[in-house]
Structure formats: structure tokens, C-alpha cells
Amino acid sequence: MWGIPGEINKYNGQGCPFNNRCNQGIEVCKNKKPTLKNISLKRQVACNRGGIATVLVGEGIFKTYKYKGKTIEACKNCKIKIKGGETVVLIGESGSGKTTLANILSGIIEADKGDVFFDGVAVKGNNFTRKKTWYSNSFSGSVFFNK
Numbered sequence: 001m002w003g004i005p006g007e008i009n010k011y012n013g014q015g016c017p018f019n020n021r022c023n024q025g026i027e028v029c030k031n032k033k034p035t036l037k038n039i040s041l042k043r044q045v046a047c048n049r050g051g052i053a054t055v056l057v058g059e060g061i062f063k064t065y066k067y068k069g070k071t072i073e074a075c076k077n078c079k080i081k082i083k084g085g086e087t088v089v090l091i092g093e094s095g096s097g098k099t100t101l102a103n104i105l106s107g108i109i110e111a112d113k114g115d116v117f118f119d120g121v122a123v124k125g126n127n128f129t130r131k132k133t134w135y136s137n138s139f140s141g142s143v144f145f146n147k
């Protein structure tokens with residue numbers, strides 16, 4: 001985990017000890033104490049979600065624009081997975097589709113083809129940016145670098 005903010009409270013032995021201050025807790029965390037599981041040869045995690053959750057997924061995203069009679073492929077089968085707390089930078093040449101991809105992931109524009117999921121829920125327009133739960137701040141800014 002990146003680190004869960006706050007201090008350890010008195011644990012009553014029920015559910016996950018981090019439940020009252022974890023920003024990715026789910027209903028089951030209130031009652032189920034997570035058990036330690038191997039996630040690789042040298043790493044173990046005790047979390048009902050298997051560790052840091054993937055919050056944003058883009059799959060098979062295509063987007064083309066028509067400009068002065070030309071077809072411009074801004075996104076061609078783009079894929080991305082972002083975990084909670086990750087900082088992601090899109091780097092590419094000017095006109096390579098960074099802004100288009102970010103706008104599709106944000107729900108600002110629609111892809112011609114492909115899917116975007118935020119915390120497992122399909123993004124339709126701005127449906128996820130209106131949510132008041134922990135992920136509302138997870139995708140709060142965009143910085144782009146031209147290569």
C-alpha cells in the first residue's frame with residue numbers, strides 16, 4: 001500500500017483494522033479481516049481487495065478526427081490501467097493523442113470504440129466525476145509533456 005493516512009485506532013477485532021481510514025474499503029472490509037496472501041515470490045498482502053485497487057481502466061480505445069478532408073487517428077487501440085494513488089504522465093509528440101486519451105478517460109469526449117471503467121463502473125459522459133466518494137479526487141488534474 002502507499003500508506004494509509006491517519007493513526008491506528010483501537011481495533012475491536014472485527015473486519016480490517018484499517019477500515020475506518022482506508023480510502024478503498026468496501027462493504028466486506030467492515031466484517032472480514034483480510035488474510036495474508038502471496039502476490040509474488042517475495043511479496044505478501046493482507047487486503048480484501050488484493051492490495052491497491054485499479055481505479056481507472058481504458059481498453060481498446062479508438063478515436064479518429066476528420067480535418068480538412070483527412071482522417072487523423074488520435075487513439076488507436078489505446079490501453080491503460082491506473083491504480084489508486086498512482087501519478088501517471090502521458091508523454092508523446094505534439095498531436096500524438098495525449099489530450100484525446102485523457103479527455104476520453106475523463107468522460108469529456110466519447111471514444112469511437114472502446115471502454116473506460118472507473119472503479120469497475122463503465123464511464124458514460126461525466127457520470128463518475130459527479131460521485132462524492134473517495135475516487136472523486138483520484139483523477140483531478142492533467143499535465144502533458146510533448147516529447
Ligand code: SF4
Pocket residue numbers: 016017018019020022023024025026029034046047048049050051
Ligand atoms: S481495502 Fe484492504 S486495506 Fe482497505 S479496508 Fe479493505 S481490506 Fe483493509
